[in-house]
Amino acid sequence: MLENNMMERLGILAESAKYDVSCASSGVEKKNTGSMGNAAACGICHTWSADGRCVSLLKTLMSNDCVYDCAYCINRSSNDIVRTSFTPEEIAQITMAFYRRNYIEGLFLSSAVEINPNHTMEKILKVLTLLRHEHRFSGYIHVKAIPGADQMLIYQAGLLADRMSVNIELPSESSLKLLAPQKQSQKIFLPMAQIRESIIRAKEEKRHYMSAPSFVPAGQSTQMIVGATQDSDRSILLTSEKLYKTFNMKRVYYSAYMPVNKGKNLPDILTAPPLIREHRLYQADWLLRFYRFSAEEILSEKESNFDLDYDPKFHWAINNMHLFPMEINKVSYSDLLRIPGIGPTSAGRIIKQRHLIKVGFEDLPKMGVVAKRARYFITCDGKFFGIKSFDIASIKNAVNPIPKHTQLSFF
Amino acid sequence: MIYLYDGQFDGFLTCIYHHYYDEKCDGIYEEKTYDPKLFEITRFIKTDSDKSTKVHQAMLDQFSEYMYFNIYHTFLSNIYDKDTMLLNCLEIAFKHGLATDRMRTLDAIFQVLKIGRQVGFEKHRFMGLLRFSDLGHYLYARFEPDHNIISLLGEHFSDRFREEKFIIHDVRRAIAIIGHKGQWLVTDFNHIVDDNLLDEEIFFRKLWQTYFDKIAIEDRTNLKLQQNFIPKKYRKHLLEFGANTNKSI
Structure with missing residues (x-):
């Protein structure tokens, strides 16, 4: 049961997942309705890694064997790295073992697109089913909705997960064409819209029937890479505002681009990650969400980027x-x-x-x-x-x- | 006049009762830790549950939930003259009731809110930082909090581990929560738990350490930031910061 190379594989797949920023376990308060697990609305951090980021969830990929070749991504198909994967049973087993020992607050499951979107989403759904029904796990689960997967699969997953996310990765259509030509922004927005609709419907139904099932109760989030393309801070911030307004996003995360790959459309491999810029974007994001500012006020038409010296x-x-x-x-x-x-x-x-x-x-x-x-x-x-x-x-x-x-x- | 009591919340509330209905006091201290001063007259107040219940009910009736929890949290803190601080705060709070919430900047109130917040924060921290070991028949966690927060953790973990048996052991105060099937109690605890770990336990500990090392992004290493979030005093019982993998934590 405890295979030896499980250690190795978790190492590889966690390392592949580490550039995903989100690790929040907040946004949903629930008592234990199964055999193990509950969730606190404020979220609980369990430790902090050497880069100062909080570790709240077991963040791992199902597989890093990707059919896509996105220029910025460490798992792109043209990279020569060790490819490996977990079975749904293994993920469920590790999650439960870590959770019992209070190492983690729940699971954050993402995956490279293995074979095709439907195959990948089916495996994610299998993990959710195992955890919720077999282990009767009642803690926090965040899963990725894979763009291009069947609507029914995404819906099924949403009934079991607490949060779902689809990463937009790049703030404009043109950047996406440049760095991730196999992805289309329309395909990314489709599951976002679907999740929003289902959340609204589930809330409406809950008002009439207490027992109506909830759908992604902690809402959806997304992530954008900063500094891999020429997009200005202003265009990133305007995109975030749009995401908050049209898709009722709970969070938009920003990740300073780490030059992990070489490529003609990418910044030089020695470029330092724009950490201060990322910090300013988060500050502006907070102004949007909690301080009643609009993106136009924060960066007017005249300025395209933040002043790095002042917040x-x-x-x-x-x-x-x-x-x-x-x-x-x-x-x-x-x-x-x-x-x-x-x-x-x-x-x-x-x-x-x-x-x-x-x-x-x-x-x-x-x-x-x-x-x-x-x-x-x-x-x-x-x-x-x-x-x-x-x-x-x-x-x-x-x-x-x-x-x-x-x-x-x-x- | 200084009142001394047995260290229990009921004892403290009995002192408050005597302060109002018997003789006014200038300070309240726990008998065990009280440091006598030359001209202070002291009197030991025996805990009386009728009297304490009355005061407790008055607090619930007159204070906001926010104020009540800050008062209770301050009581659990390890600060020497917390009881006297609480006395000063309660005098104002019983006079003004709900309006006390608007008096944050009064020193007597501010002190209590500040300490209450610290205690609440430590509780929140340990909800994440406790580490359980599977010792075969039950889960066991050891910790050394600054404040006496163990009773605040019971509900959270007994709900979370509803079908488990578990022990949370405050080593410094020699007390523990014993939890079993959704019920729990706090009790004195002096046992030394043996360190014979199952293979499975050791395996998952190593797996966790591997995960912890791999999840950090080297290019963003920021040990100072890490230490802001997790000060060194909390690291003693954490595997990922070098606690012994082969012993119970």
């Missing part, structure tokens, strides 16, 4: 100085959210307290406000605590001073 919210505030300073005892919740250094939690606390007592500057750290950032943009009960000259250059310098001396490079 997008600060950047927006500096460009809209006519709106500031704001009086924190008067402005609305959505205006509070626009002040750098204030977030949804601290804005909520300010609103709560100001019904009772005025909020003073000394209260701000206790509210969770980053006062050293917010001070240039607010007044507390009419008093301003920023610097004397209310001009952009001095605020910029106060928040992120340019070092006076820099080390000269020898080379």
Whole structure:
């Protein structure tokens, strides 16, 4: 039962899966209805790997033997790597063994397209069936919907999984043509639309019958690669906004491109991954989801990329100085959210307290406000605590001073 | 006047009862750990479940759930004068009821919210960081939390492992949760669990370590970030950070 090369194969298939960013186990709260497992809405991280990313789910591929030859992917068919796969029984066995020991919060199963999409999706569905019905596993499962697979298979999987995702990978049709000519954006959007429809229908049915089955209760997510093509930050952000609006995505993930392959349409193999750019995209993504910003506000038509020295919210505030300073005892919740250094939690606390007592500057750290950032943009009960000259250059310098001396490079 | 009590939540609540209906006190401490001061007069309050129930019911009636949990979490913390902090907080909270939620910036309230959050966060952390070993008849996990959070973990794990027998052992405080078929209790626990592991257990431990090493992207290695999330004090019982694979963890 415990085959020796299982260790080797898990090594290979986990390594192939590691560029998938998503590892969230959040978004669904459920009690144990089977024999083992439950889920917490906040999600639970079980450990953190050496790159500082949280490990919450057992993230692995079913197989890395792919028929596609996407330029950016480590598993592309033209790469000379060891090809291997798990059987559905093996995946279910490892998942249960890890889960019992509390190593993981659930399973994230993805796969290379082996033989054809239907064959791959059938194997994924088999894992889901084994875990849910045979092992009566009630914990978190995230599976990939394979574009091009039969609608019925995707529907069946959605009834058993907690989250499903289809990776869009590249933000524009033209990039897709360049790097993944075998994939078509229409084929990627099809399962996304199907999942959205089924979620809406399942929610509607639940309103009438308590016992109606739920469909992908933790919603769907997707992922985009940053830096493999010439796409600007603005076009990536506009694509994300569209994904959130049209497909009710729970999350869009961004992954800084790691040059794993050589290719004429790819960045040089020595290019450093654009980590700061990825970070700025996540910050902007948060502004879209929790701060009531629109993509057009964050990056207007004039600018196509983020300022790497300042975060997008600060950047927006500096460009809209006519709106500031704001009086924190008067402005609305959505205006509070626009002040750098204030977030949804601290804005909520300010609103709560100001019904009772005025909020003073000394209260701000206790509210969770980053006062050293917010001070240039607010007044507390009419008093301003920023610097004397209310001009952009001095605020910029106060928040992120340019070092006076820099080390000269020898080379 | 300083009240001393036996360390149980009921004991603490009895002290609060006496503070209101008997004699006002200036501080409350656990008897075992109390560090006597020169001019302080102390009195030991015997736990009385009638009195504590009354105070407890009043808390449930008058406080928001948010406030109640922060108070209870603070009680579980390992901070020396937490009970006196709670006394100060409760005086305000019993006066203002639900409006206390809007008084975050008052020092007496803020302290409790801050510590309550820390305790809640440690509980959340250990929901992920506990590691069970399959010892044949039951699952066993050992841990050393800063705060006394063991009772907060019972419900989560007994629901999760509904058809299992399991023990969660707080080594520092010599207490444990014993869980069996969806029911659980906290009890004193001094047994030393033997280290004869099954082959299957060792196999899955090694498999987990392999997985852990492979899932990291080398080009993004960031040990500082890793340490922010998982400080060294929590690594002692984690296989992936070098705990002995052949012994129970």
